[in-house]
Amino acid sequence: MLCTFSRVVGNKQWLFETHSSRVIHGSVTGLRCIHARATEFLQNNNQDWTDSQKTIREAITKICSRFPEEYWVIRDETKEFPHELHKALAQDGWLGICMPTKYGGSNLGIAEAAVMMQTISESGGGMTAASSVHMNIFGLEPVVKFGTHEQKQQWLVPLIAGKEKACFGVTEPNTGLDTLRLQSYARRDGDHYVLSGQKIWISTAQNAQKILILVRTTPLNEVKKPSHGLSLFYTDIDPSVVEITEIPKMGRAAVDSNSLFFDNWRVPAWHLIGQENEGFKMILHGMNAERILIAAEALGLGYAALRRAAIYANERRVFGQLIGKNQAIQHPLADSWMKLEAARLVVYHAARLYDQGHTGGEYANAAKYLAAEAAFESCERAILVHGGMGYAREYHVERYLREVFIPRIAPVSRDMICNYIGERILGLPKSY
Numbered sequence: 194m195l196c197t198f199s200r201v202v203g204n205k206q207w208l209f210e211t212h213s214s215r216v217i218h219g220s221v222t223g224l225r226c227i228h229a230r231a232t233e234f235l236q237n238n239n240q241d242w243t244d245s246q247k248t249i250r251e252a253i254t255k256i257c258s259r260f261p262e263e264y265w266v267i268r269d270e271t272k273e274f275p276h277e278l279h280k281a282l283a284q285d286g287w288l289g290i291c292m293p294t295k296y297g298g299s300n301l302g303i304a305e306a307a308v309m310m311q312t313i314s315e316s317g318g319g320m321t322a323a324s325s326v327h328m329n330i331f332g333l334e335p336v337v338k339f340g341t342h343e344q345k346q347q348w349l350v351p352l353i354a355g356k357e358k359a360c361f362g363v364t365e366p367n368t369g370l371d372t373l374r375l376q377s378y379a380r381r382d383g384d385h386y387v388l389s390g391q392k393i394w395i396s397t398a399q400n401a402q403k404i405l406i407l408v409r410t411t412p413l414n415e416v417k418k419p420s421h422g423l424s425l426f427y428t429d430i431d432p433s434v435v436e437i438t439e440i441p442k443m444g445r446a447a448v449d450s451n452s453l454f455f456d457n458w459r460v461p462a463w464h465l466i467g468q469e470n471e472g473f474k475m476i477l478h479g480m481n482a483e484r485i486l487i488a489a490e491a492l493g494l495g496y497a498a499l500r501r502a503a504i505y506a507n508e509r510r511v512f513g514q515l516i517g518k519n520q521a522i523q524h525p526l527a528d529s530w531m532k533l534e535a536a537r538l539v540v541y542h543a544a545r546l547y548d549q550g551h552t553g554g555e556y557a558n559a560a561k562y563l564a565a566e567a568a569f570e571s572c573e574r575a576i577l578v579h580g581g582m583g584y585a586r587e588y589h590v591e592r593y594l595r596e597v598f599i600p601r602i603a604p605v606s607r608d609m610i611c612n613y614i615g616e617r618i619l620g621l622p623k624s625y
Contacts, residue, residue: 283355314493444595
């Protein structure tokens with residue numbers, strides 16, 4: 194595959210032409226910077242990325258290169274959790290990319306973590322690969338910010354080392370996005386809390402040993418505001434009292450989604466994070482981070498689809514010419530690249546603001562919305578470019594399309610994001 198990339202050597206910018214990994218031509222181009230072609234596998238030439246982000250991109254690329262598309266096809270067919278990827282990332286310390294160094298983490302920002310998650314998804318693993326480690330990156334932010342030293346030592350160290358996996362329990366079947374009205378309840382009983390209730394769409398619960406779970410500790414009719422009276426726990430999943438039922442679904446088969454039912458589940462009181470009844474404030478600290486990360490994962494999937502579509506359009510001949518010569522093929526792909534790049538700039542702008550301490554959700558929400566929409570369109574177009582073969586599993590793009598619905602739906606819907614922007618930015622009346 195012929196591609197170009199640029200590097201600074203001395204005080205000059207060089208433009209290289211390569212075939213696969215072999216440099217076949219190099220020439221001085223002054224200071225002109227050339228963006229790597231979208232057909233290049235995990236290109237690392239975004240001019241707006243910092244040296245730290247580029248270093249992470251290179252390191253994660255090396256790991257992901259050991260897990261080709263065929264690996265993910267098999268995992269999708271067998272519905273087996275990608276333990277090998279999880280282990281590989283843990284061995285090199287990447288599961289703690291945003292965690293404190295004293296517990297084994299790297300103490301880097303969401304801007305670096307977003308590069309990591311985009312790369313994992315973009316390698317061809319898509320939402321399956323990203324979801325297998327997604328919880329590690331942002332999920333225990335409440336523990337990092339509000340946990341005691343003893344809690345952090347006992348919980349963060351094995352998670353970062355890859356010895357334990359965690360899941361996140363918030364959504365319930367009767368409340369959906371209306372988190373403040375969740376019905377799962379915990380009552381204090383001596384040195385324990387007793388939990389009863391249900392959760393749904395809990396990813397990785399079949400493979401996790403721990404759960405970060407939000408439940409109500411004060412009845413809704415006894416609090417001044419619905420956001421009060423919720424408490425957050427990080428505890429062991431006890432299979433003797435927690436019934437875990439996997440949900441058959443459209444895509445991402447290798448990473449399980451589940452419904453949970455529990456009654457009289459005794460949880461040690463010291464597993465409470467922070468103060469009782471203050472749980473909702475704590476999970477807010479992770480919400481913007483999650484939106485940014487899932488936006489980055491969506492970007493990766495969109496770029497992967499675009500890469501496959503562009504390569505196919507340069508190889509497939511119909512009526513005596515390459516289909517990529519037809520503007521009906523070329524223009525939609527060009528449009529998708531521009532939309533993905535526009536979304537990418539918003540994603541990394543949101544990440545920088547988050548790392549600088551900005552607490553507003555406008556850019557995190559916008560990033561998630563724009564990236565999910567651009568990725569969906571890219572995946573759809575990739576199938577159409579492939580024609581009938583786009584429907585075949587061997588070309589992978591049908592798997593991409595099945596998975597790209599996830600960032601459009603979770604962790605918050607497109608409509609709720611528009612509601613947020615309408616109310617908070619445009620000053621329009623609340624619509625729900």
